[in-house]
Amino acid sequence: MSAPADVLQGKVSATVAAVLVRDVPLDATEGTIHFTFRTEHKPVPDNRAHSEVRAYDDVGVFHAYPPHRGLRKKFREEMAKAAFPVPLG
Numbered sequence: 001m002s003a004p005a006d007v008l009q010g011k012v013s014a015t016v017a018a019v020l021v022r023d024v025p026l027d028a029t030e031g032t033i034h035f036t037f038r039t040e041h042k043p044v045p046d047n048r049a050h051s052e053v054r055a056y057d058d059v060g061v062f063h064a065y066p067p068h069r070g071l072r073k074k075f076r077e078e079m080a081k082a083a084f085p086v087p088l089g
Contacts, residue, residue, distance in 0.1 A: 016086040023082035024053055030070045034058055037075070053079075 021039045028035050035055045044050045055063045055075075 016088065017083040018086050019079055019082045019084075021051075025075060025078040028071045028074050030068055030074070033068050033071060035063070035071060 024039050025037055027037060035057055037053050037055055039051055039053050042050055042052045057063060
């Protein structure tokens with residue numbers, strides 16, 4: 001399993017941020033475009049705890065990113081509000 005500091009190797013002025021699952025936005029709507037966001041456990045080599053936030057449209061189709069730029073911006077803003085720095089020491 002990796003440690004938060006592992007992602008900073010070779011980076012001089014960076015930090016690691018986290019967002020609690022309970023703080024991930026559940027959905028977003030702009031006009032008639034609506035997406036539901038789900039946090040899903042997706043382990044990868046050397047990081048069993050890896051999770052991803054996935055966007056699904058009204059019929060349940062997964063989208064890597066909501067296709068509408070305004071929804072992507074809203075989602076990023078909500079995630080930024082909920083994010084906090086991870087202590088690395």
